[in-house]
Amino acid sequence: MPVAQAADLAAMTRAVFEEHDRDADRQALHQLALDLQSHISPQTAIETLQRFKWHGRHRHDPEGIVSEIQGVTHLFDDETQLLGATAQRLRDHGYYARFAIADTLGAAWALANTARAKPNSAASGDGLVSRNSYFIAPPGRTVDALKTLPPAALRLSPDTVATLNRLGVESVDTLLRLPREGLATRLGMGLCDRIAQATGELDETILSLDTPSDHAATLQLEYPTDAMDLIADRLTRLIGQATSALHTLHRGVLRVQCQLQFTESPPVVLESALFAPTLDQSHLQQLMLGAFETHRLASKVSTITIHVVQHAPLSSRQPSIFGPDFETAQHDDWTRQTDAARLIDALSGRLGEDRVRGVRVGDDPLPESSIVDFPMSSHRARSTAKTKPAHRQFGISxxxxxxxxxxxxxxxxxxxxxxxxxxxxxxxxxxxxxxxxxxxxxxxxxxxxxxxxxxxxxxxxxxxxxxxxxxxxxxxxxxxxxxxxxxxxxxxxxxxxxxxxxxxx
Structure with missing residues (x-):
């Protein structure tokens, strides 16, 4: 609410007004998500927002954490004990929350935000009964659990919710009875997509948090900026800090990631893959700056984080005695790449990893499948390309x-x-x-x-x-x-x- 209105309501109390710090909120939520990722489920993420606001949110910031618990429930005996362990982790950080478990991400979000669920004493643990709320939708009964909720629970835009209210659609049950074709024509495909995500007809990906790297460096700018020369200078420093420990290990960077926190827009993650490992600081800086060219800065940058996602042993390479830089170069230069590798990295950074491809002879005896193409700078794709033969060959005569x-x-x-x-x-x-x-x-x-x-x-x-x-x-x-x-x-x-x-x- 506006400060003036809040001051009138708090006139008879000793109220203290604090300016909302969006960056601090995001950082605290991120740290909490990392803690749950380490102790509850490795597939944990912060809720993904879209451009439009939903569910009456006055500010468009993430406020929830989602986890895929398929395959980890048995570690806590059952879902109820898993909720209890999660509530305990939050209490250690000083938080209380609303919890929901459902077959789909959309249904879990709807139940956690709008369902009238009574506290579950079995899952709540000591002192948490009156502070947390729990809701578990039985497997295969997601639609039944959603029927009594308002349409806004499906993460719909305010305009769509207002239109549904004018039409007398006050529950998800009523909404599901309407023909999808008519809804798509009058209210857009966004509404139909949200219904399909909540009911499980359309998959919704969970973008799990990246595990913090041992080779990382973070810089919080004293004054947020969008000046590229200043950002390039800070990138160079951070790359040097993140790769300093790799020198003693004789390992080079294969994949580097840059995360940008903005003052007025969601964070952005830029990633560059390399054809061969390197510790060449200028080359890594050029790759990161090239990634910047494909993304427009929506607002000023407040925090920059560089971390090495993948690294590999470096190989020694002696410069040719016929090269122009033989006299000045180190004769055992194990920090740099070949010219061909630098060219592949530059093209992959500008055109995309999937567009710069190489070919190799595969193990498949079927002639039309014997040649395999692969992204030259994607080492994960290279490892998966070497598969066992899918055919057998038998020759006679x-x-x-x-x-x-x-x-x-x-x-x-x-x-x-x-x-x-x-x-x-x-x-x-x-x-x-x-x-x-x-x-x-x-x-x-x-x-x-x-x-x-x-x-x-x-x-x-x-x-x-x-x-x-x-x-x-x-x-x-x-x-x-x-x-x-x-x-x-x-x-x-x-x-x-x-x-x-x-x-x-």
Missing amino acids: GSPQATDLGRRPLELLKQPAAITAFESEPKSEDAGSKSFPVAFRIRGRNRNVVQRWGPERIETRWWNGPLIRRDYYRVELQDGGRVWVFCDLASLDAAKRWFLHGHFS
Whole structure:
């Protein structure tokens, strides 16, 4: 309320007026969330806000903490004991709260903020019965728990709530009875999305807090600023402080993160990944400043935090004796990257990690899946790209060896092309010999077969999806060309289906 109105109400008391410190509120909530992340659930986050205000909030600041408790409840025996442990952690910090457990984030938020729940003596513990409120929605009955709540509990904008009130919609139960198509047309998709999030039809991601890094540095500016030259200078200092301990460990930065706290807008996290580990301060600074160029500063920066998310051992690199800087450079320069790595880092910072990609030969014998592309600066993606073979390979009748120069064609089609096979050789009594076409129609031309090698069989495992069974052949044609064809053995058609997959010359 305005100060003048509050002064009138408090005229007969010794009231003390304090200016609201939004930054202190955010920091206290963040510290509380970190404590719950360490003692209750590793997947803990501060509620995510959108641009519009909801539920009659006069200020648009986060006021709640959410946690994913799937998989941790058994550590506290049951959900009631988990709530009791959480309440105890809050009491240690001097806080009391309203708690709710539900199948969805939206339902838990609605119950914690608006449900008329009686204190749960079993979960409250000593002295907490009259100060905390608890509500547990039974599994699978989220909609039933929401029916008596007002529509505002679904985190709707004030304008949407006012419109629903004019229409006589006073509960979530009434709202759920209305057709979604009409709601989307008259009140927008935002309302339908909120309903879907609360009922579990639409997933809502929990952005878990990052675990504090051992290699981090924080600076709270005495005077908030948006001057980039000043921010760049402070970034350089913080990067040096955050990476100082890595020098003695001979480890370099692979992923660095910068968190910015603003005076009048939500915090922003900027992250840069590197192709190879480095401790080059100027390079790390340029990457962070490049990340700044893609984000407009909504208000003045009040706090800057740099922490190293991922690091790896450094490798020594001696400068070339033919290089121009050989005389002045250290001959064992283990803090810097190669020029190629610096270029990859710069491009990834400006274009995005997913846009600068490399290729490698994968373990999948299926030809069209044998080449894997990956973000060159994302080491987490690189580690997941090396998977176990998803197919097995079986060769008979002259299957090529790994040392065979003609094992794979020089040109591989992106997708196999269907071709027509003509006539077949008479079947031999030899079990290892099978009928084979004497000619193929490829790109409108009939081409006779002179010689062939194979088959080389490739088939998928049954647990990896639809069955793929192919017999590959290297075929020499009458005009001298060599092609790579296969017969689809998994086809349901009675007739064999042939495909062209590559050219040897």
